[in-house]
Every structure is written in structure tokens, then in C-alpha cells.
Amino acid sequence: MEGKIKVEKCDCTIIHEDVVERATKNMPNEELLYDLAELFKVFGDSTRVRILCALDEAEMCVCDIASVLNMTQSAISHQLRVLKQARLVKNRRDGKVVYYSLDDEHVRTIFDDGLAHIKEQEERGN
Amino acid sequence: MEGKIKVEKCDCTIIHEDVVERATKNMPNEELLYDLAELFKVFGDSTRVRILCALDEAEMCVCDIASVLNMTQSAISHQLRVLKQARLVKNRRDGKVVYYSLDDEHVRTIFDDGLAHIKEQEERGN
């Protein structure tokens, strides 16, 4: 469904008008939030997360990555495409070989924030 | 498929052994990366992103949120469940009304990082 605008409304009677109005007014641009969700969606797959982790270590060719993740080269290639479209990785060609590397300084930051959340969760007991 | 371990290997001949070995060795725990992806998956839906945005403004009941997002109460309730399981929101009951609020200091940080990436993308022209 993602991104469709719904028409139905809640049928409650005791809505907190002031809060609703304020929140509605301060909501960021719908498109921006959509793009944000799209970005996180890219991070929301363990194969892609692992690829990013591998590339954080060093620039690598497709076969290298496939070998590290123990997956087919085709599967990796498909995912690299997604990562590239999201501008998280870039590539360069050297003869037959295509080398991929991280294309964003924020990748590590976003990772670390996510890890911080997970760690805090664990500490709070789960 | 998510989380399954593959058996096939890449059939390339010119793997960069040193890089592969180093990357393999330094890869974080598989389970940790899986959890990380699971977390980002929660952020990877615009409805949930919008809910978090709304709650960043103020504590709200389910109907309030439904009203702000212009969606059915049921849909919101289902998503709040996901957010709660991920420990991103918490709730308290006051009579018939259940109030939800953010349950994590990192939510805003993660948001901001994501936005930083998007902005940089735009600046680089796209």
C-alpha cells in the first residue's frame, strides 16, 4: 500500500483536538517521510546490511562479497543494485571486475544509532 | 528468505583472498546484523514513520493518531503493535483511552541521520 492516501477517518468522539491540530500542523512533508521510509527499507534487509558491513572493511568486487556472505553472485548483484539506487554504494570498473565501495559517510552513523538502540534494549532486559 | 544460511558459493577464480579473509573475520555477529535489519525494517514503512513523527510532537491516543494520519483506527493499532514490539513506543492506559508515546531517545537521532543522507543526496543533484 505504501504511500497511498486513505480517505477514511477515525470515528472516535473524544479526540484531543489541540494535540491533533498541533501534530497535524507540524508533520513534515509527506513526501519527505516517504523518502525516509524508503531509505530505511534499504537498511531493513540482513543481506544488504551484511554487504554494507563487508564494504565498510574494504572496497570489494562482486565475487568477493558473494564469497564473504556465502551467497550467489547473482543475488549479491541484485542487492548491490538496490544499494546503489539508494546511493549507499558506488562502483568502478577495472577490466572485467567491478569494485564496490561505500558512498556515504552516514552509513556508519546510522548503523551505530541502530546498534545503540539494540544494546539499550538488551540492557533493559528482554 | 531473510536469515537463512545459503550453501552455494561464488564460482569466480580471481577472488581477492586477503580482502575476503579480512572482511569475513571482521564481520559482526550474524545475529546482531539480523536484529539490526529487523530494527530498520520497522522504520522502513511510511505509516510507522509518520506515527513516530506524530508522537515526537506529543503523547497521543490511538484515535488522535488515526486522525492525524487520516487512517483507520484498526490500521494504526496494528502498526502501534509493531512499534511497541520494537520498543520504539510505549503506552499507558487511562480509562478507556490508551496513550502512546516514544520510548527511545535514539528515534530522533536515527531520523536525523536518515534525513541527512537524503539531503546530501538532493544536494548532489538527483
Next chain:
DNA sequence: AATACACTTGAACAACTATTCATATATTTA
């Protein structure tokens, strides 16, 4: 030019996910 090889890509399929609809639960009020 022909072969080999690293990589890409399209189609197909299975697994997953978000919303809807109907119904259930919990709490207040009459």
C-alpha cells in the same frame, strides 16, 4: 574472431507485509 570470465538482468516463485473487515475485549456510564 572466438573463448573465457565477471557481472547484470528479466522472469518466476515463494515468503512476507499492510490494510481491511468483522469481531472481541476492557472500561466507563446510565
Next chain:
DNA sequence: TAAATATATGAATAGTTGTTCAAGTGTATT
């Protein structure tokens, strides 16, 4: 206790996504 209301939940469904398989590019080597 019965009715009203805010929320939750289960099943169904349509849409999405990741991997596989087969075939296609592009580059180097002979």
C-alpha cells in the same frame, strides 16, 4: 446489568520483495 466507546485482534487479501534460474553484456586474452 446493559449500553456505549476506545482499543485490540484474527483472518483474508492484495501488493511487495528476495532469491533463483537462465540468458544476456562487456572486457580481456588467445
